[in-house]
Amino acid sequence: MDKNAPLPLIVDLTTYRVWRGEREIELSNLEYGLVQNLAEQVGKVAAYEDLWRDFWQGGGSFGRCERNAVREAIKRLRRKLEVDPKQPNYLITVRSQ
DSSP, rough: OTTSSSOOOETTTEEEEEEEEEEEEEOOOOHHHHHHHHTTTSSSSSHHHHHHHSSSSSOSOOOHHHHHHHHHHHHHHHHOOOTTSSSSSSSSSOOOO
């Protein structure tokens, strides 16, 4: 087994629990909601604006403050889920062209 390979991330949608390998990860309600949303659309890109509308009930304009709120939530989640948050395996940012 490759010791550098990422541990499996397990999201149990029925019990609202998340594990990395055998270690359960403690998440806030918001963080779990983000994980659940992203787990349900694995392989697809989730736009910050869509996450803002879904989890912060944001309406109206989507600007720098709103983008930063989503970015910070994802950053906190990365610190909890990833072995190395600077080289993520699960939450990968896709920059728009």
